[in-house]
Amino acid sequence: MPEKRYLFYKSAAVAAALYFLSGPGCYAQELYPLHEPASTLGKNTLGVRMFSETYNEINQLRNMSALRLMYGVTPKLTVLATAIGSNHHGKKFPQDYPFHNTPERGAKYPFRFNGGHLYAKYRFLTLDNKNTHFRMAVYGEGTYVNTSHHEAEPNLMMGDTKGIGGGLIATYLYRKLAASLTVGYIHPFAHTGPSPDVSAGIDDTYVRTQYGQSLTYGLSVGYLLLPKTYSSYRQTNLNVYLELHGKRYEDALVTLLLNTPSEYVLSPLRYPDALRRGGYLDISPGIQAIINSNLRIDLSTTFPLLGFSWARLYPVFTVGVQYYFYL
Amino acid sequence: MKTIQCLFIIWVFLAGGTAAQAQTQKVSVSISGLTCSQCSRSVEMQLKKLAFIQSVEMDLKNTTAVLNIRSNARTDFRAIARAVTDAGFSVAGLEASMYASQLKIDNNGCMQSADGRFYIVNSPLTSGRDLVTFEFLGKPFNSFKVKQQSPSTPCQKNATYFIKARQ
Numbered sequence: 001m002p003e004k005r006y007l008f009y010k011s012a013a014v015a016a017a018l019y020f021l022s023g024p025g026c027y028a029q030e031l032y033p034l035h036e037p038a039s040t041l042g043k044n045t046l047g048v049r050m051f052s053e054t055y056n057e058i059n060q061l062r063n064m065s066a067l068r069l070m071y072g073v074t075p076k077l078t079v080l081a082t083a084i085g086s087n088h089h090g091k092k093f094p095q096d097y098p099f100h101n102t103p104e105r106g107a108k109y110p111f112r113f114n115g116g117h118l119y120a121k122y123r124f125l126t127l128d129n130k131n132t133h134f135r136m137a138v139y140g141e142g143t144y145v146n147t148s149h150h151e152a153e154p155n156l157m158m159g160d161t162k163g164i165g166g167g168l169i170a171t172y173l174y175r176k177l178a179a180s181l182t183v184g185y186i187h188p189f190a191h192t193g194p195s196p197d198v199s200a201g202i203d204d205t206y207v208r209t210q211y212g213q214s215l216t217y218g219l220s221v222g223y224l225l226l227p228k229t230y231s232s233y234r235q236t237n238l239n240v241y242l243e244l245h246g247k248r249y250e251d252a253l254v255t256l257l258l259n260t261p262s263e264y265v266l267s268p269l270r271y272p273d274a275l276r277r278g279g280y281l282d283i284s285p286g287i288q289a290i291i292n293s294n295l296r297i298d299l300s301t302t303f304p305l306l307g308f309s310w311a312r313l314y315p316v317f318t319v320g321v322q323y324y325f326y327l
Numbered sequence: 328m329k330t331i332q333c334l335f336i337i338w339v340f341l342a343g344g345t346a347a348q349a350q351t352q353k354v355s356v357s358i359s360g361l362t363c364s365q366c367s368r369s370v371e372m373q374l375k376k377l378a379f380i381q382s383v384e385m386d387l388k389n390t391t392a393v394l395n396i397r398s399n400a401r402t403d404f405r406a407i408a409r410a411v412t413d414a415g416f417s418v419a420g421l422e423a424s425m426y427a428s429q430l431k432i433d434n435n436g437c438m439q440s441a442d443g444r445f446y447i448v449n450s451p452l453t454s455g456r457d458l459v460t461f462e463f464l465g466k467p468f469n470s471f472k473v474k475q476q477s478p479s480t481p482c483q484k485n486a487t488y489f490i491k492a493r494q
Binding site: 029030031039040041042043044045072075076123126128129130131132133173178224229230231232233235237290293294296324326 | 357359360361362363364365367368369370372373385387388390412413414415416417419
């Protein structure tokens with residue numbers, strides 16, 4: 001019986017794929033809600049994007065919001081500058097970190113400015129044909145934030161950790177299918193901050209956490225649902241997306257009682273799971289409306305597919321609004 | 328070569344001319360790599376920055392831009408191609424409707440006009456019509472290899488547009 005059900009799902013998936021690939025008069029979409037495609041902005045085009053991640057954590061909403069400016073320096077070089085704020089991070093590490101309260105769930109943090117993220121993408125390969133293209137780009141990124149993060153997994157885009165990174169993007173588009181593969185590397189920098197002592201009246205001790213080096217990967221697929229045929233810029237475009245994304249990261253390295261005679265590096269064997277090496281793959285279905293061929297509104301939801309991230313609780317809801325100015 | 332020159336002189340004579348008009352009336356650019364209306368709009372906005380273009384009509388379905396040229400304006404065809412690549416896409420082809428009466432032949436067999444220098448690779452004789460559609464050849468307009476198609480001529484310099492009359 002389970003085999004029959006499996007065959008049914010498999011047949012349905014193949015039929016859906018054939019339907020998406022066969023229709024004439026429509027084009028695939030690569031304006032992914034969560035990933036950058038290999039394509040770049042037009043020269044002197046300024047994009048403004050606001051996006052936000054939200055999830056429920058013990059009866060409170062964690063929110064990470066960002067304002068991003070995007071600019072096409074040349075037709076092949078796009079730079080992005082993002083300011084990030086959240087109620088996800090405190091200034092201090094949790095009490096008795098990392099032995100207890102790690103990761104700290106349910107703590108109340110005020111929403112505050114975390115820092116900034118810079119990203120540059122260079123498109124080095126362009127193979128264009130009518131309604132199809134294959135493009136490749138390299139990217140580099142860097143984040144500066146001053147936040148305590150309680151997990152080994154680094155995150156530059158939403159400002160969990162400071163650090164630098166880079167990677168490769170390949171985007172292939174054929175008729176209705178737009179697929180993009182992103183592979184990257186994150187070299188996070190350490191964060192040093194106070195951790196309150198469990199004993200009352202004793203000063204905070206300082207802790208240094210070096211987050212894990214990380215490989216990142218993502219596969220995004222997009223499909224134009226409406227309009228069936230383009231006739232005007234005023235037609236609202238409706239796109240659906242499916243994005244897979246994940247990381248593999250190394251153990252964190254925690255140094256306790258920093259700058260005291262008792263300073264020591266805690267053995268990873270004593271870390272909670274959140275600070276140990278790990279990996280996961282998430283899946284994010286999304287939907288997007290593009291109004292007047294400019295105003296773009298994205299909604300997507302992230303679920304765990306293989307393993308899970310310690311840095312978020314599922315489901316994670318992401319919303320984005322974007323607009324271009326042609327200078 | 329001489330045959331083409333002779334035919335061209337006859338063609339200009341038959342076509343007559345109007346002195347105060349731009350040489351180019353309309354340009355049609357076929358764009359490759361375009362996949363969405365937002366991308367198409369990006370190309371349109373880059374093209375609209377060019378002062379000699381009066382209006383842009385984008386054909387979203389066929390990913391083609393039709394450019395109407397201002398009267399008395401000089402058309403920079405390379406700037407048109409650059410605008411498309413500046414938007415992040417590629418030119419698959421470019422055709423222009425030009426007034427034959429505005430083209431003047433020089434000693435090298437090149438055609439001179441306010442829009443630049445042209446070398447016509449085929450016979451442009453078209454029953455005396457003044458407005459003729461030309462296909463632009465070579466980079467950055469398409470991948471057609473000009474040097475293999477035309478004889479050696481002083482026109483084969485960077486500033487020359489290689490064009491082919493649509494019969």
